[in-house]
Amino acid sequence: MHFFYLAENNGSLSSSVSKQMSQQTNIITHYFTNIDWDSxxxxxxxxxxxxxxxxxxxxxxxxxxxxxxxxxxxxxxxxxxxxxxxxxxxxxxxxxxxxxxxxxxxxxxxxxxxxxxxxxxxxxxxxxxxxLGLGAQGFVTDVVTGFFILLEQQFDVGDEVKIGSISGTIHAIGLRTTQIIDYDGTLHFIPNRNITIVSNLSRNDMRALVDVYFDPNEDIQGMSALIKQVNQQMAPNYPEITQGPTLLGTIDNGHGSLALRVIIYTKNGAQYTVQRDFLAAYLEKLTQAGYKIANSPLNLTTSS
Structure with missing residues (x-):
């Protein structure tokens, strides 16, 4: 009798579940049937x-x-x-x-x-x-600084510059960052807000100072004549030279060191080649003439 009661309950439960499943299926079918699939x-x-x-x-x-x-x-x-x-x-x-x-x-x-x-x-x-305003202050500063860099034309693409401890050529200028290619090939990305002092090396001609040191007992007039002769021979072969070469004369660098100073102005980027060639020519000419030449330091600076 107890077994028959359990079987009857199980049968009613199964019937209830079947009805619920049927109702849910009908709802889903009705939903998809009413959809205007053409639309x-x-x-x-x-x-x-x-x-x-x-x-x-x-x-x-x-x-x-x-x-x-x-x-x-x-x-x-x-x-x-x-x-x-x-x-x-x-x-x-x-x-x-x-x-x-x-x-x-x-x-x-x-x-x-x-x-x-x-x-x-x-x-x-x-x-x-x-x-996000508080967190975007750096970005806004970058954009504002980049705008004024462009407005004031502080540098352009291709200029050689020095920004802080980084030197190189401007590769790209953006409103947020500036890209500089270092002389060793490294590409630097500098946020514009970090650009405070810019040294642009491409706006003016470059000045090369060549100091040829000599013994005070040497013939200064003879050495000067040879240097002028070298200048006359070599200057026409260098269209990069914008002014000079000019022999300034004898200078005293202190501690009894005397030198003949030559100044040459060149286009930006050509000063190193011109300096090396003229220095080599001076040394060769004076050595062949029998003059004693001491160390000859160089000073390359931008023109003022």
């Missing part, structure tokens, strides 16, 4: 085609825009009031600004097609930006 497929196809169309339009705009920017900067290449480095700097920044502007409007159009409320996102981004 859904049409919406998906329309959205997909709209995205392809918008992407194609923005691709063409991006291609045409870059071509126009490139062509516009090719025309004033021979301009006298704008250096080639300055033009390259402005050209790079123009491409970057155009590229990011295209990306912004492209994603704005894509989100609008997908039905995402862009205005709400922008308002939310404003709230988030306020929340």
């Amino acid at each position: 859904v497929i049409s919406k998906i196809v329309t959205t997909f085609l709209s995205i392809i169309l918008i992407s194609s339009v923005f691709f063409i705009i991006n291609w045409i825009g870059k071509k126009l920017i490139s062509r516009s900067f090719k025309r004033p290449k021979k301009s006298d009031h704008l250096s080639a480095n300055r033009l390259q700097t402005i050209y790079t920044l123009s491409l970057n600004i155009f590229h990011y502007s295209i990306l912004f409007f492209y994603f704005y159009a894509i989100l609008s097609i997908l039905g995402i409320p862009v205005g709400t996102l922008i308002a939310g981004a404003g709230i988030v930006s306020v929340a």
